[in-house]
Amino acid sequence: MERHILVTGGAGLIGNAVRCALEAQGRKVVAIDLVERTREGLPLVACDLTDIHRLHAVAAEYPLDAVIHCGAHSGPMVARDNPYSMVQVNVVGTANMLELARIHQLRRLVFCSSTSAYGDTPEGPVPEDVVLRPTSVYGGSKAASEALLWTYWRQFGVDALAIRLSWVYGPGRTTDCVIRTMIEDALAGRPTRLPFGQDFHRQFLHVEDAVAALLLALDATPPPRRIYTATGGTYVTLGEIGEVVKRVLPQADIALAPGPDPVDEVHRRFDISAISRDLGYTPRFDLETGIRSYADWIAARAG
Amino acid sequence: MERHILVTGGAGLIGNAVRCALEAQGRKVVAIDLVERTREGLPLVACDLTDIHRLHAVAAEYPLDAVIHCGAHSGPMVARDNPYSMVQVNVVGTANMLELARIHQLRRLVFCSSTSAYGDTPEGPVPEDVVLRPTSVYGGSKAASEALLWTYWRQFGVDALAIRLSWVYGPGRTTDCVIRTMIEDALAGRPTRLPFGQDFHRQFLHVEDAVAALLLALDATPPPRRIYTATGGTYVTLGEIGEVVKRVLPQADIALAPGPDPVDEVHRRFDISAISRDLGYTPRFDLETGIRSYADWIAARAG
Known part of the structure; x- marks a missing residue:
């Protein structure tokens, strides 16, 4: 039996687009979010990222192949006066996905990180391997999640990749843009x-290009890096x-x-040569x- | 009324020594841990780092000036098959301390980080500002905590410092050494x-030198860095x-x-010139x- 791709944040801009792209490829998907339907009426499994029992119940009901983890507070402007919620949803939520991947031995976990993890950058083009200096707890939550992802890979062999997405725009974006x-x-x-x-x-990234980067990460043979930046170029x-x-x-x-x-x-301008070389990513949407x-x-x- | 220094992990190697050093200076201390007494019989407030209500109850009973946060799973050999516990105790535990510091506007938070946050290092001497490549979820939990600490400082002005301690030995150490x-x-x-x-x-650090570094960090005028490495030299x-x-x-x-x-x-050998220059730290114990x-x-x- 073909197993499912779990997509988190299925009601959100990126998660919804990822889910639709996977289904268009004929793949089995289970999409979760806090609500039971997307804006367009597609069904979702209502499941909080921090509800551990329910996450395992989903994994029991829909045997899982892999995860694309899009669910999160989606920017420094969200929950700005509640940083602890940022920690719980973004960091613990990612740890919960890492545990799902470890315990159920999933093939891969793709994590939507953010260029907010960089914060203040050196002069560009900025490669992935620089010291991260995020300026918001949002950016810190992405950097912290990457540290956990990196070490779950090192210690337990969880095949997890993080894609640092820049500012996503395009059909479906209804929040601040x-x-x-x-x-x-x-x-x-x-x-x-x-x-x-x-x-x-600003380095805008069309939502369909973001989806393409994530799907390339989902299916790539294990690449030489664990963390890549994707922008619209x-x-x-x-x-x-x-x-x-x-x-x-x-x-x-x-x-x-x-x-x-x-x-x-x-x-500064982010260097996207690594994701281009290793995952074959090229942004398709000019502005x-x-x-x-x-x-x-x-x-x-x-x- | 003089307010208290909260010391977490008060039953542990470093927390117990920090508490005793502060009390020897005549300062008011409230020490917490999972147990009610240290091995030597000193009283502790039994409080789990993840028990949020109880942490705020402690803050209500003992008005706080600052925190020295030593409480944690204390090495990659602890909870090795339970990485989620590492996330909860070490990362969420630190987030809880950051929230205490933010909400109660504490003067300072000093966090016991670890050189395990570095993982694989470049050639030495290794300064603080290198890309972190931890090899264990323990090291990842310290790197993740630092990312949160850094951004609580950037976004909310929480005056938090992280000291990356190398391998601590000396009186009181009863775990693997x-x-x-x-x-x-x-x-x-x-x-x-x-x-x-x-x-x-290995870069051993005598427990009394570790304590000295933490107390210097507690009392320093806000230094130019947020993260320092301390070894025994x-x-x-x-x-x-x-x-x-x-x-x-x-x-x-x-x-x-x-x-x-x-x-x-x-x-590789860690560079401790920054903590020496900015906090006046010099290791006193030769091997x-x-x-x-x-x-x-x-x-x-x-x-």
């Missing part, structure tokens, strides 16, 4: 005025993003003040194509 | 034969240790085979003095 703001304003005929960002760099300012949005939606009226995003890290896909999705939902 | 084995064998007139270690380096093989034991106890009959300790990391103090303690207990 400057691209979504620009698109929604343009579609509604409103101007976009931001008090920061004209000269602030671009390094642009939010001001430049505004220009791309105007090419996609000529009615957009966008103006940004200079300065960094007050709740985001200042990152204009990606923003058009996001604008189409937002327009369809609004219509 | 090759020096204790050599001393006990010599005192009992038994030969010591070890299947490894003649050429295996030596870098010797277990074979050389055997020679020192023979100088202290001429009746000792010690022979070691070559090769590394199968459950310890292979470490012969330290081993003599340990032998005296073991002989007194046996007598």
Whole structure:
């Protein structure tokens, strides 16, 4: 019997897209989240990442092959005044996945880490092997999870890989995202005025490229590294993003003040040569194509 | 009213010594551990590091100034087949201390990290700022705790310092320790034969030097770093240790085979110039003095 891929965070931006991509490949999936249905009505198994008995009950009901662990508080802006929840959901939640993988001898665990684990970076291009200096407990929770993942591999041979995803945008993203703001304003005929960002760099990653990186990690023969960075391959300012949005939606009226995003890290360009070489990852979405896909999705939902 | 220093792991090697050193300075201490008395009969508050309500009850009963957090599974040989317990006690236990420090606005938190957080090191002398590659979940739990500590400082200003202690020996150590084995064998007139270690380096740290480093960290004006390494300043093989034991106890009959300790990391010499410069730490115990103090303690207990 073909066993299941467990996808955590199945109601979220990345988890939902991973689940749909796996099902489109004809693979058996069990997707969990806190709720019983996705926004689109797909069924989920309601299971908290910290509910240990229930996790093992899921593993008993759906024999597991591997895990793609997307479930987490998904950014430094979430639970900002409750860092302990960040520890429980993100770090203990990952430890619970590592234990599932160890106890049930799963083939592989793919963990959605984040470029927030880097925090303050050295000059770019930034390879994976630098000292991590995260600036938020969110970033710290990803760095801490990676330390556990690394040592479960070293001590117990759990075949776990971490992919540090940069800022994910595209169809399905409904939480804080400057691209979504620009698109929604343009579609509604409103101007976009931001008090920061004209000269602030961000490395956007289209959700479908994030999914591609995770699926490559799921199926790769064991690669030489345990931790890879995935970005969309671009390094642009939010001001430049505004220009791309105007090419996609000529009615957009966008103006940004200079300065960094007050709740985001200042990152140099990340080096994605390792994931390209070892996992065959190449971002497929240039920014204009990606923003058009996001604008189409937002327009369809609004219509 | 002078507030208390909370010492965790008060029944353990380091916590007990820290508590006694603080009390010898005339300071108010509340020491917690799983048990109600130390081996020597000193009272402890029985409190599990993961029992959140009880931790806050302790903080309510003994208004706190600062924490020295020694409580943990104390090495890769502990709970070796139960990594989740390592996560709960060591990582969540440290997160609980960070929350106490954040919520009660404590002056400082000093965390006993470990050189096990380094795992495989580059060539020495090894500074603090290298990529951590721990080889055990124990080392991973220390690296993960440091990541949380670092970000509680960055995001919430919790004044937390981590001291990476190397292998601690000396009076009070009753768990696995090759020096204790050599001393006990010599005192009992038994030969010591070890299947490894003649050429295996270890960086021993006398417990009183470990205490000194932690107390310096407790009281220093906020230093430029958050993470420091403390060793005894030596870098010797277990074979050389055997020679020192023979100088202290001429009746000792010690022979070691070559090769590394199968459950310890292979470490290069750690650079302790940062803790020396910033905290004024200098190891006071040379190996012969330290081993003599340990032998005296073991002989007194046996007598």
